[in-house]
Amino acid sequence: MxxxxxxxxxxxxxxxxxxxxxxxxxxxxxxxxxxxxxxxxxxxxxxxxxxxxxxxxxxxxxxxxxxxxxxxxxxxxxxxxxxxxxxFIAPDTTLGLVEISAVRATEDQDEIGEYNPHIEAIIAYNAESKVVESMRPNGVLIAQSVPQGGTISGESSVVQLDAWNWEDAAVKRGDGIHLNWPNSFRRGRWWLGEDAGYSPNKDYASDITDLKDFIVQSRAYESGDSSIKNLPFAAMQDVLDGTQNLYIHVDSEKEILDVLKFKKEMNLEKVVLVGAYRAYKVADQIAKADVPVILARVHSLPEAEDDDYDISFKMVKTLVDAGVTVALGNSGEYWQSRNIPFYAGQTTAHGLSFEDALQLITKNAATILGVGDKLxxxxxxxxxxxxxxxxxxxxxxxxxxxxxxxxxxxxxxxxxxxxxxxxxxxxxxxxx
CATH class of the missing domain: 2.30.40.10 (Urease, subunit C, domain 1)
Structure with missing residues (x-):
């Protein structure tokens, strides 16, 4: 053996x-x-x-x-x-963090634990990745390398895709922290004998309370005696003072509205919705709250049986028309990020002009990621x-x-x- x-x-x-x-x-x-x-x-x-x-x-x-x-x-x-x-800019990727998903030794995208705002994905970024170099022939020259897992996954960074090492690759180190919003519905754990269908998540309200408590404790840490270092609380300070984005990964309509309420109650200045599959249903509220959106992969199947077959293609136009700043994301994928030009191209067949579609992966993406002054x-x-x-x-x-x-x-x-x-x-x- x-x-x-x-x-x-x-x-x-x-x-x-x-x-x-x-x-x-x-x-x-x-x-x-x-x-x-x-x-x-x-x-x-x-x-x-x-x-x-x-x-x-x-x-x-x-x-x-x-x-x-x-x-x-x-x-x-x-x-x-x-x-x-x-x-072209590819947000919400695991580029450089995963090489072959079937080989565990080539994955470094998540850490143990639920609250990891102090974990930096950039440290694990592999500038030698063959996947990274395959982006460039399609015009994808910039990406956001994003950690995965847990309630708060960690800190992402913006990288350029022709580098010797992660220090060389970093365009903006620590552009934001990623939070996975709890679901109000949960699929049954069939391996424990539960019904495999969806049912209301009884812990949804308490999960949100836990998030609020974490924000409150992080603020208290900064204003109190911080001589004893608490890494998770310390890592939240740039989010709390409005100099860093809080990327909230959320999909359903109710959850998105709860995120907007959470933003207001917690006095969070820079919140970005990521994924946001049902954002088109509450586009006006999102625009009013001045919250940008990084959508999931446009080349995705509908999530529900009664969704329009082309909903992933045309939801972009609805959000843009409502005045929301929209960028196209990659749902945490790595190798599929090379297709982001074609995601943008798909939207031109569903209402957007070519130049508006181009902004989804250039100007808008740069603005949301905080690198609009450079890219x-x-x-x-x-x-x-x-x-x-x-x-x-x-x-x-x-x-x-x-x-x-x-x-x-x-x-x-x-x-x-x-x-x-x-x-x-x-x-x-x-x-x-």
Missing amino acids: KTIKKLYILLLFAAFSLHAQQTPAPKQSGDITLTGGIAHIGNGEVIQNSLIFITDGKIIGVYDATMTKRPLKGEIIKIDGQHVYPG GTLEAGKDATLFISTGNALEMMGNNITHAFINGRSISLESHQTELWKRYMEKYERTE
Whole structure:
């Protein structure tokens, strides 16, 4: 048995070693000028013939080439007729925390215990992940790496996807703490002989009381004698003083309304609803409370038998029309995060304009995650994190990336998948 185990470990190691992460691109040296591209700014504006200047990892100017005579400088990249986009942002993922879900040793997404606001997911982030590098060929250059499990899972961080290590990857370390709201209904534990159907959760009210008590105790800790360190209470202080988001994962209509009430009663300034499957039913209340929403994966089946078959696609339009700031999330997935451009594209067939759909994974996502001053739009002063596609990047056929930059660094678009594609394309070309 020991021999078999050793062999298994060696094979697993070899599988990981066959393809190492692409070497991160070096720091930008010299100026870069992009000319002739169709620039999708990310705020609804489009420049059909653009001129974009990049210096020291920053965008220093975006102009309409037909309206300016500014001289070109540095490396000139002609992209006539191609599309330029801000780097797509994937919130609510476990990117870098899970490599192979069937191999427990490659998972580091949750910790033991119910209240873990002091646990940082970024510490476990694996910059060498093959899954992480597979995001970039679709234009996904930024992600939110989120812990899972428990009542309060821990602290997420915003990362860029071309890094040597987690310190290098962090764009914003500790953007918020994640709370899993209790359910008012609970499925029966069939393994204990209970009915497997749903029934009211008798502990729902007490579960909310426990959350309120935790918030009250955290506030008392800050105002009292904190000479004896309490890590969970100390970790809540940025949420309580309004400098950090509290991401509340919640789905049902009643629970969402209870979260809005909880926000008001606990005097919490920055609350974000995550998942929010039934948010469209209470869109006006959410907008009135000025609470943004990160929706679950758009490519999801309806949760109830009487839901419209396309409810996951069209709920976005309802929320946007109500005035809610909406971003598209990934329901804690990792490898499926590469499909987030196509989630946004799906919404264009259900009421949203292309530029509004683009904001769901650029400007809106950056604003919600607290990195809107650096990312999300193609504007002077922001990080030069962007990419160029020959076609519409929100469509599978059009999403064909030719260049990508993170902080002005021209990054590799190769991955295990692209290498396999080239390999088998050569095979079929030889057999024709």
